[in-house]
Amino acid sequence: MSSYLSNNWDTILTALRQHIWLALVPVVLGFVIALPIGYLGVRFPRLYHPLVNVCGVLYSIPSLALFVFLPVLLGTKILSPLNIVVALTIYTVALLSRTVADGLRSVDPLVVESATAMGYRRLRRLVDVQLPVALPVILAGLRVATVANISLVSVGALIGVGGLGQLFTRGFQLFYLEPIIVGIVLSVALAGIADLTIVLIQRWITPWTRFQGRTA
Amino acid sequence: MITFDDVVKVYPGGSTAVDHLSLELPTGKTTVFVGPSGCGKTTSLRMINRMIQPTSGRILIDGKDVAGQDEAELRRGIGYVIQHAGLFPHRTVLDNVATVPMLLGKSRREARAVAAELLERVGLATEFASRYPAQLSGGQQQRVGVARALAADPPVMLMDEPFSAVDPVVREGLHREFLRLQKDLGKTIAMVTHDIDEAIKLGDVVVIFRQGGHLAQVGTPQELLEHPADEFVAEFVGRDRGVRSLSFDSAADLPVRPLPADLVLDDAGRPAGWSTGESTGGTFTVADSLRLVTDLAISSPVGIAVRVDDHGKADGVVPHHDLVDHLAARRGRK
Numbered sequence: 382m383s384s385y386l387s388n389n390w391d392t393i394l395t396a397l398r399q400h401i402w403l404a405l406v407p408v409v410l411g412f413v414i415a416l417p418i419g420y421l422g423v424r425f426p427r428l429y430h431p432l433v434n435v436c437g438v439l440y441s442i443p444s445l446a447l448f449v450f451l452p453v454l455l456g457t458k459i460l461s462p463l464n465i466v467v468a469l470t471i472y473t474v475a476l477l478s479r480t481v482a483d484g485l486r487s488v489d490p491l492v493v494e495s496a497t498a499m500g501y502r503r504l505r506r507l508v509d510v511q512l513p514v515a516l517p518v519i520l521a522g523l524r525v526a527t528v529a530n531i532s533l534v535s536v537g538a539l540i541g542v543g544g545l546g547q548l549f550t551r552g553f554q555l556f557y558l559e560p561i562i563v564g565i566v567l568s569v570a571l572a573g574i575a576d577l578t579i580v581l582i583q584r585w586i587t588p589w590t591r592f593q594g595r596t597a
Numbered sequence: 598m599i600t601f602d603d604v605v606k607v608y609p610g611g612s613t614a615v616d617h618l619s620l621e622l623p624t625g626k627t628t629v630f631v632g633p634s635g636c637g638k639t640t641s642l643r644m645i646n647r648m649i650q651p652t653s654g655r656i657l658i659d660g661k662d663v664a665g666q667d668e669a670e671l672r673r674g675i676g677y678v679i680q681h682a683g684l685f686p687h688r689t690v691l692d693n694v695a696t697v698p699m700l701l702g703k704s705r706r707e708a709r710a711v712a713a714e715l716l717e718r719v720g721l722a723t724e725f726a727s728r729y730p731a732q733l734s735g736g737q738q739q740r741v742g743v744a745r746a747l748a749a750d751p752p753v754m755l756m757d758e759p760f761s762a763v764d765p766v767v768r769e770g771l772h773r774e775f776l777r778l779q780k781d782l783g784k785t786i787a788m789v790t791h792d793i794d795e796a797i798k799l800g801d802v803v804v805i806f807r808q809g810g811h812l813a814q815v816g817t818p819q820e821l822l823e824h825p826a827d828e829f830v831a832e833f834v835g836r837d838r839g840v841r842s843l844s845f846d847s848a849a850d851l852p853v854r855p856l857p858a859d860l861v862l863d864d865a866g867r868p869a870g871w872s873t874g875e876s877t878g879g880t881f882t883v884a885d886s887l888r889l890v891t892d893l894a895i896s897s898p899v900g901i902a903v904r905v906d907d908h909g910k911a912d913g914v915v916p917h918h919d920l921v922d923h924l925a926a927r928r929g930r931k
């Protein structure tokens with residue numbers, strides 16, 4: 382094992398770096414795109430149910446199918462990492478649009494009403510009041526999206542795109558156990574660390590949630 | 598002054614919430630909208646800060662039509678307090694109160710300084726400033742709600758059932774605080790309640806609504822109690838309105854008798870009790886109300902209320918039967 386590690390250190394690090402990159406860029410992109418979409422689902426209540434349905438359908442497309450068909454749609458090369466990024470961004474948008482909408486809908490209407498009555502305009506009210514109060518729900522969705530993306534990147538290896546999944550495919554091709562173990566351990570660790578990081582960020586930026594559900 | 602000029606509100610679906618309302622809310626006074634549930638009180642209130650648009654008619658503040666003004670700017674100049682306070686859960690108490698000053702462009706530091714001052718004004722200790730709303734009791738949240746509405750020192754305040762969600766003892770305290778604050782501040786207040794006792798206690802002017810958004814009667818609490826316009830108002834202000842209205846009549850013209858021998862005085866001439874050893878149960882002055890005298894006479898073991906002068910010296914008594922005669926004569930006059 383240690384000789385595998387020392388001989389392949391650079392490959393492993395490259396795969397890890399690529400994995401992080403391929404998983405997290407779609408989280409960021411997806412979140413940025415999901416924000417306005419989720420907001421529209423709340424601003425125009427009639428759009429909420431169609432939104433939920435479309436998101437559900439998108440999310441249920443098998444990842445391998447998406448990875449294979451995107452090059453046809455986008456005109457990208459089959460081995461291009463762009464396919465993975467686009468596919469995972471679609472999943473993230475599907476997941477987070479609904480999360481953002483649900484988060485905004487979870488805000489007590491009296492809180493929104495009093496913000497309006499105090500003289501908030503729509504955009505500032507969204508940024509200063511509705512989004513912060515919706516954060517616990519939104520961040521919970523962000524955790525799911527991040528962990529899901531980290532595991533989905535591994536699937537990309539099946540079509541020959543990098544990341545830790547490469548280590549699995551190489552191991553299987555060579556009937557060689559070490560890279561498979563290293564790949565599994567690293568991707569699980571990566572998911573765990575990413576999840577924990579979001580939890581810590583959540584504690585830090587939503588200190589008030591600790592007191593909710595109990596009265597003074 | 599807030600003016601309702603022939604205001605109608607019909608909601609989509611056809612229900613008429615407010616029906617041709619014309620009304621003036623005097624500057625610096627508390628006007629209370631009261632009436633059974635669903636009679637259009639909240640709708641009327643929320644048309645003042647344009648949270649609801651009237652179907653027809655105009656609402657003016659100091660002669661200026663609210664419809665012509667920028668919504669957000671109009672609202673920043675109007676304090677707004679609702680049931681359950683509607684506080685921002687993600688902001689500390691201090692930052693909740695600092696909200697409107699910040700919207701008006703004050704720096705965070707200035708806004709917080711104003712907020713701290715206001716928290717003190719509504720009777721909240723500084724230790725509450727750094728807490729979140731979820732850490733406060735209902736009564737404390739309501740105080741924060743009032744402080745937040747006052748923070749930009751708006752001339753006009755709208756309050757929708759501000760004291761309805763707290764228990765009666767806490768409400769009593771909030772009422773006292775409200776009257777004390779309003780005496781200092783003299784805001785033009787429109788308040789909604791379904792509780793006629795609260796309306797009578799807090800209102801300078803009381804507006805009684807009836808089902809369908811109709812105005813039933815407008816007047817001072819005393820006018821409504823003594824001269825209800827019709828059966829509906831009489832019923833609504835309650836059967837014991839005779840006793841309530843005693844609160845508005847002075848004891849000044851109540852005849853008194855000389856001090857009886859069995860009233861024990863101390864060296865300064867202040868009443869110390871009856872020779873039987875029983876207490877007088879309290880005293881009244883010419884500045885008090887007939888309501889107090891009635892309470893004293895009824896609760897006194899000997900059926901006599903004792904009057905004192907400004908220095909606390911006993912200067913006369915009112916036996917129970919004299920009071921009854923006086924009340925009967927008073928009723929005859931009305």
Ligand SMILES: Nc1ncnc2c1ncn2[C@@H]1O[C@H](COP(=O)(O)OP(=O)(O)O)[C@@H](O)[C@H]1O
Nearest residue numbers: 608609612614633634635636637638639640641
């Ligand atoms: N947004 C709305 N849409 C339709 N009808 C409404 C709406 N808000 C209130 N109403 C109706 O208007 C009437 C007056 O409501 P409201 O002003 O809230 O009464 P109150 O505050 O006196 O209880 C009620 O019959 C209520 O059902």
Ligand SMILES: [Mg+2]
Nearest residue numbers: 638639640789
């Ligand atoms: Mg109401």
